[in-house]
Amino acid sequence: xxxxTQTPKFQVLKTGQSMTLQCAxxxxxxxxxxxxxxxxxxxxxxxxSVGAGITDQGEVxxxxxxxxxxxxxxxxxxxxAAPSQTSVYFCxxxxxxxxxxxxxxxxxxxxxx
Amino acid sequence: GEDxxxxxxxxxxxxxxxxxxxxxxxxxxxxxYWYKQEPGAGLQLLTYIFSNMDMKQDQRLTVLLNKKDKHxxxxxxxxxxxxxxxxxxxxxxxxxxxGLTFGKGTHLIIQP
Numbered sequence: 001x002x003x004x005t006q007t008p009k010f011q012v013l014k015t016g017q018s019m020t021l022q023c024a025x026x027x028x029x030x031x032x033x034x035x036x037x038x039x040x041x042x043x044x045x046x047x048x049s050v051g052a053g054i055t056d057q058g059e060v061x062x063x064x065x066x067x068x069x070x071x072x073x074x075x076x077x078x079x080x081a082a083p084s085q086t087s088v089y090f091c092x093x094x095x096x097x098x099x100x101x102x103x104x105x106x107x108x109x110x111x112x113x
Numbered sequence: 114g115e116d117x118x119x120x121x122x123x124x125x126x127x128x129x130x131x132x133x134x135x136x137x138x139x140x141x142x143x144x145x146y147w148y149k150q151e152p153g154a155g156l157q158l159l160t161y162i163f164s165n166m167d168m169k170q171d172q173r174l175t176v177l178l179n180k181k182d183k184h185x186x187x188x189x190x191x192x193x194x195x196x197x198x199x200x201x202x203x204x205x206x207x208x209x210x211x212g213l214t215f216g217k218g219t220h221l222i223i224q225p
Contacts, residue, residue: 033212035212035215040217041217042117042201042215042216042217042218043156043201043203043213043215044215045212045213048212058212090155090156092156092212101158101161102146102158102213103158104148104155104156104157104158105155106154106155107154107155
C-alpha cells in the first residue's frame with residue numbers, strides 16, 4: 001500500500017491563480033480530510049468527507065473547494081489564491097469518522113506571492 | 114468548545130526521560146492521540162489512548178490520561194537525538210466527522 005499520497009510536494013502561485021492539490025489513498029478509507037498547518041497555529045481542518053459524494057466544511061473552509069467523486073481521491077481546489085493561503089497542507093484518511101487511526105500524507109508546501 | 118493546549122518547547126538531555134504534557138477541554142473526547150512531526154515531514158501517529166483507559170505503554174512510550182483533570186502526557190524513556198521533533202496532542206470524539214482538534218505542538222529539543 002502506498003498509504004496517503006499528495007501532489008505536488010511544493011508549489012508557488014501568484015495571487016489570483018487557481019490550482020488543485022491532489023490527495024489519494026489506497027486503503028479503501030471512507031473518511032478523508034484536509035488540514036492546513038501554519039506556524040504557531042497547529043493544524044486546522046479545512047474540509048472533510050465521510051464517503052464518496054459527501055463533503056462538509058471544517059473550521060477554515062473559506063477560499064477552498066472540495067469534491068469526492070471516488071473513494072480514493074479527495075482533491076482540494078484553490079479558486080483564486082491569496083497570500084493568506086500560504087501554508088503547508090495535509091491530507092488525512094481513516095476507516096471512518098472518529099476512527100482510532102488517521103493516516104496523514106507527506107504534505108504540500110504552498111507559497112502564494 | 115474544544116481546545117487543546119500544549120507548551121511550545123521542551124529541552125532534555127540525551128538519555129533522560131521526556132515528558133510532554135497536554136490539556137484538553139472537551140469532556141466528551143473519545144480518543145486522544147500523540148503525533149510526531151520531523152522537519153519537513155508529515156505527521157506520524159505515535160500512539161493513542163481511548164478515553165476509558167488511564168495508561169498505555171508501547172516500548173519507550175508511556176501515555177498517561179487523567180480524565181478528571183483533562184490532562185494527557187507522553188513520556189519518552191531514554192530520549193535519543195532521533196526523538197527531536199514536534200509532538201502534537203490531538204483529540205477526537207467518536208462518531209463525529211469533524212476531524213481531530215490539534216494542539217499547537219511541542220518542540221522537543223535534545224541536548225547532548
